[in-house]
Each structure stands twice: as C-alpha cells, then as structure tokens.
Amino acid sequence: MPELRKDPVIGRWVIIASERARRPGNFVDTSDNDIENENGECSFCNNTRELIDCGFPSNGVSVVLSKDSVSDPKKEFHRTKQGLYDVIDQFGVHEIVIETPEHLANIADLNIDQIASVFKVYAARMAHLEKDKRFQYVLAYKNYGPTAGSRNIGHTRSHIVATPVQPLRVKEKLLGAKEYFEANKRCIYCDLICQELESSERIVTETQHFVALIPFAARFLFETWILPKDHNCDFHNGIKGHEKDLALIMQALLQKYQKGIDDPAYNFVIQTAPFYRTHSNNKKWKTIGQDYHWHIELMPRLTRVAGFEKGTGFYICSIPPEDMAEYLRGIEI
Numbered sequence: 001m002p003e004l005r006k007d008p009v010i011g012r013w014v015i016i017a018s019e020r021a022r023r024p025g026n027f028v029d030t031s032d033n034d035i036e037n038e039n040g041e042c043s044f045c046n047n048t049r050e051l052i053d054c055g056f057p058s059n060g061v062s063v064v065l066s067k068d069s070v071s072d073p074k075k076e077f078h079r080t081k082q083g084l085y086d087v088i089d090q091f092g093v094h095e096i097v098i099e100t101p102e103h104l105a106n107i108a109d110l111n112i113d114q115i116a117s118v119f120k121v122y123a124a125r126m127a128h129l130e131k132d133k134r135f136q137y138v139l140a141y142k143n144y145g146p147t148a149g150s151r152n153i154g155h156t157r158s159h160i161v162a163t164p165v166q167p168l169r170v171k172e173k174l175l176g177a178k179e180y181f182e183a184n185k186r187c188i189y190c191d192l193i194c195q196e197l198e199s200s201e202r203i204v205t206e207t208q209h210f211v212a213l214i215p216f217a218a219r220f221l222f223e224t225w226i227l228p229k230d231h232n233c234d235f236h237n238g239i240k241g242h243e244k245d246l247a248l249i250m251q252a253l254l255q256k257y258q259k260g261i262d263d264p265a266y267n268f269v270i271q272t273a274p275f276y277r278t279h280s281n282n283k284k285w286k287t288i289g290q291d292y293h294w295h296i297e298l299m300p301r302l303t304r305v306a307g308f309e310k311g312t313g314f315y316i317c318s319i320p321p322e323d324m325a326e327y328l329r330g331i332e333i
Contacts, residue, residue, distance in 0.1 A: 005217040009176040009188055014217040015316045044098050044155040052095060054124045059117035060101045063125060066094040066159070077134050077164045092135060092163040097121055098155070105154040106144060106263070108254030115247035118158070122270065123236035123243075125160050130236075130275045135162040137170060137274045140235070145265025147301045166274050173271060174285065174292060181291030189293030190231055202325045205252055209245045212253055214325040219315035221303055222261060222324050224253055226296040233292040235272035250296075252333060257300060260331035265301040270294070 002017045052063040079088050099107055099118045107115060122140045129138050142158040143150040166174075180188035196202055196213050204212045204224060212226050226249055232238030239246055257264060272294040274285070309315050 007215070007217040008192065009180075010172040011176065012217065012219075013314055014219055015314055016217075016320055017316055017318050018320050042103055042153055042155050044153065044157060045101070045103050047098065052125075054121050055128075056120070056124065058121055059114060061114070061117045061121045062098045062101075063121060063160075064096050064098065066096050068094055088164055090164070092161060093129065095125060095160040097125075097140075097158045097160060099157055103154060104156050106254065106258070107142070107156045107158075108251055108258055110156070110251075112244055112247045112251060115251055116243040119239055119243045119246055122158075122160065123239055126236040126272070129160075129162040132162070134164055135275055136164060137166050138162040138272070139167070140270040142266075142268045144267070145301065148265035148267050150265075170271070170274065174274070174288065177291045177293070178285070178287060181287055187231055187291055187293050189227060189295065193227055193229060201322045204256070204325050204328045205249060207245045207249045209242045210249045212249055214321040214328075216321060218317050218321045218324070220299050220301075221317065221319055222257070222264075222300045222328065223317075224298045224328075226250065226253070226298070227293065228295070231293060233273040233289050233294060235270050235294045238294050253298060253328075255333040256328050256331045259333060260328060261300060261302065266298060267301070268296055268298045270296050 002015055005014050005016055006012070007014065047062065047064060049064040052065065054061075054063060075090065077088050077090050079086060081087075097118065100110055100114055104110065107118065110118075126138050126140065129135055138160060140158065140160050144156075146152050177188050180186070180191075184191075193211060197206075197211065202214045202216065204214060206212065209229055210226055211229060212224055215223060215225055226246070228238055228242070230238070254266075257266065273288055273292050303318070305315075
C-alpha cells in the first residue's frame with residue numbers, strides 16, 4: 001500500500017508508492033541526456049573570458065563570470081514597491097566554475113585531488129562573496145545533462161550564484177531547523193545522522209567525515225544527501241581539512257549513478273547558511289550556528305514532475321528509500 005512520509009525538517013509530505021516499485025533500471029530514461037559538443041567546439045576548453053582569482057593555486061579549476069551575470073559589482077541594489085509588488089533592480093552575481101581544463105563531461109571521471117580542488121574553489125568564492133554586504137545568500141550547484149538544465153556541451157562545470165534575498169526553499173529549512181532546536185536544544189540534522197547511522201537501512205556509503213543516505217521522505221528516485229558528521233552550519237568553514245574526504249564520497253556516489261542507473265542527468269546543490277547570520281543586529285537567526293547543518297543534495301532526473309506535484313507540493317516516489325539505498329550499496333565501483 002502507498003504511504004505518506006513527512007520530511008522532519010520542513011514538514012513536506014511525500015507519497016511512497018511502494019506497490020509501483022519495479023527493478024530500478026526500468027525507471028531510467030537517458031534518451032534525452034546525450035551530451036555532445038556545440039558545433040564541434042567547446043567554449044570552456046578555449047575560454048577567452050577573464051579569470052576570477054581564487055587566491056590560491058586551484059589545480060586547473062578556473063572561475064569566470066557568466067555572460068548572464070548582469071550585476072554591476074560597484075552598484076548598490078535598490079528595492080522598490082509597485083503596489084503589492086516588490087522589485088530589486090539586479091539579481092546578484094553568477095559565476096561559472098570550470099572544473100578541469102580537460103574536455104570531460106562528468107565530474108565523476110575526475111581524480112580525487114581534482115574534485116577536492118573544485119570544492120576548495122567553491123569555499124573560496126563563497127567566503128569572498130560573503131564580504132559583499134549586498135548579498136544575503138550564495139548557492140553552489142551543478143547541472144549535469146540537458147534534462148537537468150545543462151547546455152549540451154561535454155565539459156564539466158558548475159555554478160555559484162549570490163543573491164540579495166534568501167530563497168524560499170532555504171528559508172523553509174532554516175525555520176524547520178530553528179523550531180526543532182528551540183524545542184529540543186539540539187540540531188535536527190545531527191539527530192537525523194545519529195538515527196540513520198543506527199538503523200543503517202537508508203545509508204548508501206560513508207567516510208570518516210561524511211555520510212551519504214537516501215532521505216526518509218525522498219522526493220525523487222535515488223535522491224541522495226551528503227551530510228558532514230561534524231556539526232557546522234557553513235559549507236566554506238565546514239569542509240576545511242576535509243576536502244578530499246568530501247571528494248571521495250561524491251565520486252563514489254556519482255560512479256554508482258554511472259554504473260547502476262545508466263549515468264542519468266542530475267543536479268546537486270550545496271545547502272549552506274545565509275550570509276547575514278553574522279550581522280550583529282540580526283536576531284532572527286541568532287542560533288543558526290547551533291541549529292543549522294550544511295549538506296549537499298543530489299537529485300537524479302529520472303522522472304518528471306507532473307500536475308499533482310505542482311498543484312499540491314507533494315512528491316510521488318515510486319521506490320521506497322530503503323530499497324534505493326540497498327540497490328546503490330550493492331553497486332561495486
């Protein structure tokens with residue numbers, strides 16, 4: 001029978017339609033995920049844009065300003081009211097992280113040192129953008145494959161976007177973590193990690209400093225979270241000294257995706273604390289250093305979101321999370 005499961009952080013309900021579960025490979029459709037070069041040329045192999053200085057040798061990882069980034073770095077953002085509506089005259093900064101000078105499509109095919117360098121660059125750029133008081137939040141994310149929103153170019157890259165407002169999805173997580181802390185005086189993510197490690201049924205893999213698991217109320221097939229075992233609300237502070245360990249678990253997961261579910265399109269996003277938590281006049285998030293816990297969400301694009309999901313906010317997951325975790329654990333890489 002189908003069952004409803006509630007996300008313990010934000011309270012979102014998910015339908016686990018276990019009677020529809022089939023062999024995981026039957027759900028994979030990669031027909032729209034062929035990656036080819038654009039006109040036989042790659043703009044990231046032959047980059048002509050000015051490089052952004054990361055402040056340290058980056059092992060071939062480079063950062064450029066996106067052509068879509070229209071913000072003037074010297075111009076203040078202005079927020080105006082139009083009756084019921086609010087308008088800000090710029091959206092922020094958009095940077096592209098070119099993860100290797102080699103023409104490779106998937107970050108999973110890079111070596112551990114190179115992947116670790118990508119994470120170090122994310123952290124350096126986040127720390128730099130935090131100094132700009134115009135911004136409230138920064139998101140590092142990756143789109144792999146056309147069905148995940150990536151251009152059809154076979155060169156692995158990712159994105160960093162800083163915004164002058166907090167995204168609604170981020171606020172939901174912040175509020176959920178804050179409410180749990182106020183009630184229990186503990187971090188909900190730390191408690192989640194302890195419970196998941198104890199039961200082990202949704203654990204995919206773990207390293208010394210990180211654990212990868214299928215969430216109890218997974219929205220998507222093979223949605224996977226990477227959580228640090230040590231508590232920290234900030235990505236750029238939390239990975240210091242652990243970049244290679246994070247690279248190891250990320251590579252292992254993506255190689256399991258490659259081998260076990262036919263190298264699907266996917267997105268990953270790094271969920272971290274907002275910048276303005278450090279402002280002395282901000283009392284709303286005064287416990288965020290204790291209640292929030294940065295993490296990475298990986299979301300393979302194996303199914304399409306339809307009218308029911310868009311109309312209700314419910315998601316339908318056709319394989320129980322425990323079965324997905326068991327399947328991924330069994331894939332040898």
